[in-house]
Amino acid sequence: MSDMRIRQIVIAGGGTAGWMAAAAFSKVLGNECAIRLVESEEIGTVGVGEGTVPHLKLFNNLLGVDDVEFVRNTQGTFKLGVQFNDWARLGDSYVHGFGEIGHDISLLPFHQFWIKARQRGLATDIGAYSLNTVAAPRGRFMPSATDVPANSPLANVAYAYHFDAGLYARFLRRYAEQRGVRRTEGRIASVELRPHDGFVSALVMESGERIEGELFIDCSGFRGLLIEQALHTGYHDFSHWLPCDRAVAVGCERVGPPTPYTRSTARPAGWQWRIPLQHRTGNGHVYCSKYMSDDEAAAELLANLDGAPLGEPRLLRFTTGARKQAWNRNVVALGLAGGFLEPLESTSIYMIQSGIARLLDMFPQRDFSPVLTDRYNARARFEYERIRDFLILHYHATERDDTPFWNYCRTMPVPGQLDEYIRLFRDSGRFYRDGEEMFATPSWVQVMLGQRIMPRGYHPLVDQMPEQDLAGFMASVSQVVNACVEAMPMHQAFIDKVCPAPAMEAA
Structure with a gap:
């Protein structure tokens, strides 16, 4: 029998998703696969203060990373839950606690x-x-x-963490490179497909280098360079239920001791997050551009910071939803390349972790059995839809009627x-x-x-x-x-x- 084991994994994109994948694959697969990650420092990543759910501890345990090492290296703090202010009524406050x-x-x-x-x-x-x-x-x-x-x-x-996502990616990069992951700096110019079946055969760099692989992991962010631009997978749009489509984010000086919880405060056309780290506080305003302009959103954010802002607010545009297939041919999309559910319940990193675990559980051979692909996609779709519904609950179950945005959310079909x-x-x-x-x-x-x-x-x-x-x-x-x-x-x-x-x- 011929050897059908996958020997070459190529990860397109770094950031949290790319380096989480590289770290996990290098730990679990060891010397079985050559793992190569391609990223460009010029493109950068979203990189904000992140909140998580308790599942991340399992991922760190898999890597053999303990809490102390992880928290120290990411300027992290601990998280017992999320405090929701002004969601059902103005003046209301409750905590969704873990455990x-x-x-x-x-x-x-x-x-x-x-x-x-x-x-x-x-x-x-x-x-x-x-x-x-x-x-x-x-x-x-x-x-x-x-x-x-x-x-x-x-x-x-039961607890989770707040941490600096950029520092976490840097931490995981050191971990992965120590275990043999090869990093290539540069921009991807094109994606080469096999003519007979449409599988990805190589990434072609702007330098002219061809990077061949057998399994490709798309961590290229919202643009979905492989899963969407090359393979035209399609996207399930959830924005009729989750209408927020933009965010502005900015760090601010830390004022007082960090709270062991994330704070989410409802605003006239969305909500604002507050994530306390050891060295600063991460803040962002998620909103619907139909009901609020970018300038208004930035002003709302800056008017509600604990301390002085550390720079200018950065604008992010997104469409909530998920790829129609998280795994298409020999490409698996992780992180923002696979879909986006706003960070109301801190599920973004969990979705990366879950996708990695699911791929390792259903790890293919070079023939890429469609039975495995179909099962993977069914589980990914189930996960997106159940988390989607939990997020919709926060918006829809409200008594607020003070703005057009909240009137829409309260009365929309679910x-x-x-x-x-x-x-x-x-x-x-x-x-x-x-x-x-x-x-x-x-x-x-x-x-x-x-x-x-x-x-x-x-x-x-x-x-x-x-x-x-x-x-x-x-x-x-x-x-x-x-x-x-x-x-x-x-x-x-x-x-x-x-x-x-x-x-x-x-x-």
Whole structure:
């Protein structure tokens, strides 16, 4: 039998997506493949302060990178969740915290008991029963403790990170090059296709060099140099549900200790992010150009910074959606080349990580079996659509009618599965997770309640708990959460002790 193993992988584009792919492939595939990454310093990357979800820890574990090394090298901080301000109504605020809410009893999730207790006046806001949602606004943080009982909330602290995306790409580049990845500097002039089947055979550089490969990874950003410009894959446009199509981003001077959460504040035609790093704060304003001009958006952003801006706001244009095929022929698109879902719930890097993991799981041979390709694309499509619906929920479940943008979002039709989720939850607080979709029950519950979708009823099995026991149960959970939060150090104190970043190099 002939050897059908893939021996040459070419990654088109660097940035976070390209270097995450290079690092993972060099770690997992070892000497099996020659890995080459092509990028141009002239083109640059989007490169903003990034927030993540807890899954990134799994990726760093795969590479053998620990928290301290990672956070120090990326000027990072820790993240317990996202605070949403002014989303359902002006003046509203809630935290979507990672991890569990309370603790489940038998077959029922905690929030079912909370609904009855809330209706009876026996419970406060749902956030009072989650370690993360209490600790985040108080500025406290610690990773999981090993010297507490297994059922303590401190035994399993779910957290993610804020970090400088440019520094992360640089960190991963060092990692990958130490493991044999070859980097080529320069611009790609054209993409060469095999005449008999349309597969990519080589990248042709402006220098005239041909870079041949067997598997090509497109990390070229929004333009999709391989997946779209060469292969004409097509794009599913989600902008009728997620109408924001632009963002302006700028860093500002850090004022005060970094918060262990991302802040998302709704604005007249979109929302503003705030991501605290060790050396600065990342800010951006995501908005819909139909309802707000670029100049108005930049002014809105600059008027709502904590500290002095570090430069001029940068404008980004995008269309929310996903490629019709993330894997087409012998090209797999990662990051912005594969699609874009706005960073409302910090899913961008997760999507890169998920695409890499899925490709390694379904790694092909040189014949590129369409069975694998079809399966990969089906899973990618499922993931995009389920995260898309979670983001739509934030916009659609609002009572705001103060601007044309919010009127549109509140009244727009939504995808059928999201509509079913909302109707089920409003009826009796029930949520049924769809297979392996990214966001689990606690996330959907927190956002639906935070957006003022209050269930009319609750699961009938809740009534098996006597009402006096219900009151005690709620009080006990709240007391345990508060005691655990008080035992946590301040976020800044933890960073100073464990993982302070080196001083930034002078520009």
